[in-house]
Amino acid sequence: MAFEIDAKDLHYRELNKLLRQAIGKGEKHLVLKNVNGQRYVAAGVSAEVDIDIYGVPGLDLGAFMRGPRIRVHGNTQDGAGNTMDDGKIIIEGMAGDVVGYAMRGGKIFVASDVGYRVGIHMKAYMDKVPVIVIGGKAGDFLGEYMAGGVIILLGMFSRYPERPIAGIFLGTGMHGGVIYIRGGVPESQLGAALQIEETDEEDQNILRKHLQEYCADLGYNLDEVMAEKFVKIRPQTHRPYGKLYAY
């Protein structure tokens, strides 16, 4: 039985208090109705729970969280998954800017488009490998300063037919991790010191693993998604600016 909270006219502090109280009492499935702009929903929550959100959650959804599986039945605003550590955020609509900012674990699946600076400063350590999958298109600075983790950009389910699959300055300052792009991307969109490579069998396995889960979560057809070739973008070196200030 899901535990329901009506978020209408609730300030974010009250909403998060109710959410944390319910989790503290052992509720495993929470449904938040009429959410509109409340910030920091489930921020810092460390628990294995399912949270369904109806409406548009505010900035920094699931920031610092470790464990919850959040499904947003709509769009999200900026900063979803800010520095999240573990768990999953599924967004059935589009997402704003800086999704997965400094993310260090867990997954963010976006059905449609994302804004600017998505995956900025993502990082990975040993078995902690954060993953962002984007069904639509991305704005400028995707994967900026990326240090680890995986970003997969499909460009298939976008509301912007006139835009390129990814904006300019893609991967600027990137020094770790990998960005996979379905169908490729013009080199002019890339930041400096990156290389575009063909995907090999290992890449295909990684892609299939994540996309299988992504398609199952969002009701997309895996064969259709995998029907096109992917390219891989990686930094040429893990210290692209190592000599910038050296004489």
Add this chain to the structure above:
Amino acid sequence: MEILIPNKEQSGCGLSGVINRKGELIKGEVIIESICCQMERGNGLGAGYAAYGIYPEFADYYCLHVMADNKQALKEVEEILAHKCYLVHQERIPTRATPGISSPPRFRRYFVKPRYEGEIREICEGTADEDDYMVDLVMLINKNVAGAYVISSGRNMGAFKGVGFPDQIANFFRLEEYSAYIWTAHNRFPTNTPGWWGGAHPFTILDWSIVHNGEISSYGTNRRYLEMFGYHCTLLTDTEVVAYLLDLLIRRHGLPIELACMALAPPFWQEIDRMEEPEKSVCTAIRAVYGAAMLNGPFAILFAYNGGLVGLNDRVKLRPLVAAKKGDFYYMASEEAAIRAICPDPEEVWCPKAGEPVIVELEPDTIPNQRSYLRGEGVQVSAPICRFPTAVEEDEEED
């Protein structure tokens, strides 16, 4: 007026704007609800509103909203107006005592027409020169009368602003008593400039009004450039330059609104290098001629005039902006939630690209003294212009 030093906390200003293309009037409560949905974006050191279509009974007169510290300052303003204008009506701007609003300045409004002296009267009266006359008059008052500022000067519109949260400022000015076909609103979080009544947004000149989230780090360059054309910055806040740049580029220089937006937020040279002609030459010329009008630094702005509402981001989108439409209503705000608070089921929601203006004008001949700055078909510039009615294509609906 008391000048409050900003109290730094982590946040950013909030914006909201709404327009009805058929000129249908929108109640004040609507915009108040929208901006108050973004309460966390401000810190109580400034809020304000611009409303269009609120003075239909004096639609042909410029309405000067004057903010003054004391009676003496108001008297000086009135002496200047007596010499320079025909005054058809004047009154106190209605306010009410509001908890949290302390020692507000005085507010009066004057409905005026320019009063030309001598031979030029016949040449200038009733012409576009009246706009220039009013700009000079506003500059004269703001520069020379200590403690008094003209905070709006357009026809059939007005700005209401001060130090407080947006709900307090709305209550103070009794904004629920007004209806407008365009509203913009601002919730301020001053960062580098003081929080004071004159520094609240919107900033205006004639019927231009602008609300801004961000920082104009090119303020010094822009300000010196504007001084060459007779604009004087007196309000101690970076955003002021944008209001005057709009007036200079669009009204006086006659740039189509898309190109003016390009001058404010131009493409990078590396993008221009990849363009085709004639787009490449246009962009190059704009950057060369209007280098000093470029706004450096992060911004999302909404600006309005008697006829339209425009949203624009800086060229790397360092501040948020969301747009939506439903029927004849168009909405723009910092956060989607602010739109959904007043329009729960928009037909379309989209995030404009960096440097891509969203331009929504009223249908032709909807209001008196209507202005349109979409001149001809325009030139295709680097970013696809989201001007009405193209907006965004219908496609994958993910509701």
